[in-house]
Amino acid sequence: AQSVTQLDSQVPVFEEAPVELRCNYSSSVSVYLFWYVQYPNQGLQLLLKYLSGSTLVKGINGFEAEFNKSQTSFHLRKPSVHISDTAEYFCAVNVGGNTPLVFGKGTRLSVIA
């Protein structure tokens, strides 16, 4: 079975600074990887996904992530954060077929003015 570990439960960062949210997964087969964002009192929204091809994936709101198969990681990055990026971020993995997404426990990003 696959699993996802988000290494930081909370990440505070100053506005306009860069940020990296870390995600590691475990799986014995090839995976598909996702990052979702949840703003306060809302559902989850897809930020970006890796299904195949280029290991550098660009998403919405200036976020990007890099799939590293050897390190089983899919870290999320943004070069300059804004106050509006304050939210909870979830990494998720799927192995395809009829299997649901497996989510990490989330990382709460707080952007400080």
Added chain:
Amino acid sequence: DVKVTQSSRYLVKRTGEKVFLECVQDMDHENMFWYRQDPGLGLRLIYFSYDVKMKEKGDIPEGYSVSREKKERFSLILESASTNQTSMYLCASSRDSYEQYFGPGTRLTVT
């Protein structure tokens, strides 16, 4: 745009009540899911369904049941609500096994 709607944003129920949470999607997706979200625990899968009248248990099915009589609607049922079922409930749907689309969530409080 895919739209997943949930019947209530906030719900307050008493212990022992039977509770229905409804989820409707408008994109003809085959797959639908119910999660609960609790601080520090992330999203945990309760039940999912790949077809009408079909259901599969997720990681934490105890105390819950589901119903899918129509393709667009997936209901979560708490037969006898308990205080430990106070949580945020999220519904999702997908066309395939990859990207899931989420509803806005129902924050349920059981007193």
